[in-house]
Amino acid sequence: MGLLEDLEFLKKQRKPNLLANTRQLQGPAEPYLRQQYPEVYGALGGLLGMAPDEMAGSVLDPNTARVRSGAQIGFPVGTATQMLPMARPAQAAAKALGPTAGRMGEGYLQRQGLMPGVVPASKNANVGFDPIKMRTEYPDRLPPVLAFDKVKQKEYLAKQLSPEAKAVQKASTVAQKDIEKGNYTPYFDVSKRFFADPQKYNLQGETLTQALPAKAETIAKYKAMYDTPQSRKKLSEAYEAGKLDPNAENWYAMGQLEEEYIKRLGAKKGSQRFKDDFADAMAATTGGADPTSNFLMANYGNYLREQATAIPKNAYDLPYPIGGRFASGNMAMYDKVINKGVGLKATEQPKRFDFSANFLGDMNRATIDEQMMSGIYPGLKAPAGDSYGVAEQVVNDLAAAYGVKPGNFQDVTWKGLKGVPGMPMIEHINQSIERTARITRQTPEEVLDAFIRRRAPMYSAAPLGLLGFMPEEDQ
Numbered sequence: 001m002g003l004l005e006d007l008e009f010l011k012k013q014r015k016p017n018l019l020a021n022t023r024q025l026q027g028p029a030e031p032y033l034r035q036q037y038p039e040v041y042g043a044l045g046g047l048l049g050m051a052p053d054e055m056a057g058s059v060l061d062p063n064t065a066r067v068r069s070g071a072q073i074g075f076p077v078g079t080a081t082q083m084l085p086m087a088r089p090a091q092a093a094a095k096a097l098g099p100t101a102g103r104m105g106e107g108y109l110q111r112q113g114l115m116p117g118v119v120p121a122s123k124n125a126n127v128g129f130d131p132i133k134m135r136t137e138y139p140d141r142l143p144p145v146l147a148f149d150k151v152k153q154k155e156y157l158a159k160q161l162s163p164e165a166k167a168v169q170k171a172s173t174v175a176q177k178d179i180e181k182g183n184y185t186p187y188f189d190v191s192k193r194f195f196a197d198p199q200k201y202n203l204q205g206e207t208l209t210q211a212l213p214a215k216a217e218t219i220a221k222y223k224a225m226y227d228t229p230q231s232r233k234k235l236s237e238a239y240e241a242g243k244l245d246p247n248a249e250n251w252y253a254m255g256q257l258e259e260e261y262i263k264r265l266g267a268k269k270g271s272q273r274f275k276d277d278f279a280d281a282m283a284a285t286t287g288g289a290d291p292t293s294n295f296l297m298a299n300y301g302n303y304l305r306e307q308a309t310a311i312p313k314n315a316y317d318l319p320y321p322i323g324g325r326f327a328s329g330n331m332a333m334y335d336k337v338i339n340k341g342v343g344l345k346a347t348e349q350p351k352r353f354d355f356s357a358n359f360l361g362d363m364n365r366a367t368i369d370e371q372m373m374s375g376i377y378p379g380l381k382a383p384a385g386d387s388y389g390v391a392e393q394v395v396n397d398l399a400a401a402y403g404v405k406p407g408n409f410q411d412v413t414w415k416g417l418k419g420v421p422g423m424p425m426i427e428h429i430n431q432s433i434e435r436t437a438r439i440t441r442q443t444p445e446e447v448l449d450a451f452i453r454r455r456a457p458m459y460s461a462a463p464l465g466l467l468g469f470m471p472e473e474d475q
Contacts, residue, residue, distance in 0.1 A: 159317075186432045188256045193426050209389060247423060254361075282294055284336075285353040303457065337352075372413065
């Protein structure tokens with residue numbers, strides 16, 4: 001019996017292993033080779049690119065340890081020599097695993113360079129950084145350098161990337177290009193995304209009625225500014241355009257991630273951590289940030305909080321890949337909202353309050369951000385003064401006309417106004433998990449677990465600034 005036939009049992013569906021808190025493979029009958037000669041079976045699997053910890057089996061099965069022992073012999077030989085003749089059968093074996101197990105097999109083979117599209121990255125490869133270190137630490141930082149802002153005509157201190165940070169950035173860029181070609185298996189099935197259960201969260205506050213001017217005449221002034229035939233036409237056209245993209249709707253659907261928190265931390269703690277560490281943390285760090293930068297900043301705040309470490313005050317002190325517009329201000333808001341326990345209030349941070357509520361599954365609210373304001377009142381990046389509720393009412397009225405919830409109107413309209421391909425938030429997380437897995441030489445499962453437990457950095461392919469400098473846009 002050949003090895004690929006013997007590995008057919010890996011196709012069988014996995015079930016949670018409550019003892020190990022990891023996913024293990026199950027099947028009716030183990031192959032003969034695994035039963036009789038587990039070390040040989042493991043060694044051959046290792047030669048085909050399967051790492052010891054990726055060889056399937058229950059922790060209660062005595063053969064599992066023997067299989068992994070054999071893999072410890074075969075795996076280094078297969079990867080260190082970069083055996084090209086093995087690449088084709090290894091790729092076939094990975095594809096035979098199917099989409100679920102492929103998170104371990106195919107993804108790992110890609111990161112080891114045994115599948116096309118990825119630069120080989122064995123443990124001995126000179127990639128300019130230590131993948132093991134990157135699992136628990138951000139890249140080294142350098143002191144800031146003096147730079148000149150041509151727009152503001154003044155000097156400022158800019159972030160300077162260390163050689164280690166540049167190497168991680170290069171690896172991130174390579175990984176991202178391959179991901180964009182579709183050469184990876186997303187951890188979460190985007191087509192099956194669903195919303196978190198808002199009933200679990202006691203959301204107090206209503207921006208529509210509380211984020212308003214005190215005087216009726218002031219409300220009327222802003223209504224005259226925002227609720228015009230032109231604004232309704234522009235928003236309606238953007239919604240109609242966004243509806244053509246199936247990835248535009250249900251952008252906030254994060255029930256799959258909520259389930260992972262609960263599975264790992266329990267029902268009560270998991271739900272609370274999903275709210276604090278994801279929804280509220282994302283809301284705190286959303287100012288002027290694209291979704292991926294937003295996600296990375298939120299995770300960085302969680303990472304520092306777990307270590308009881310203070311958040312740097314200056315953006316040039318933030319490690320790669322943390323940065324972007326208003327980075328230091330966003331991290332200061334995280335410190336206030338999360339670390340200091342101030343929380344989010346509908347009256348004080350209406351946009352952030354609604355953003356968090358949407359992630360928690362409450363789509364009866366519409367997040368009014370810079371992009372939405374471009375349709376409501378071009379020239380304003382945010383509702384003026386305390387007029388947030390007035391702007392939100394315009395969106396709510398249009399949502400009702402289309403027979404959808406305000407949040408479901410807003411996410412589709414946002415895409416139409418932005419004019420970019422839709423990418424739900426869960427896919428942004430999928431790609432960050434995959435980038436991080438390739439950089440740290442871990443499985444996506446390990447990356448997600450470390451993220452939920454606030455133990456690890458997450459990575460992106462942020463653009464490299466001039467001469468390795470990262471401009472400070474907070475100045």
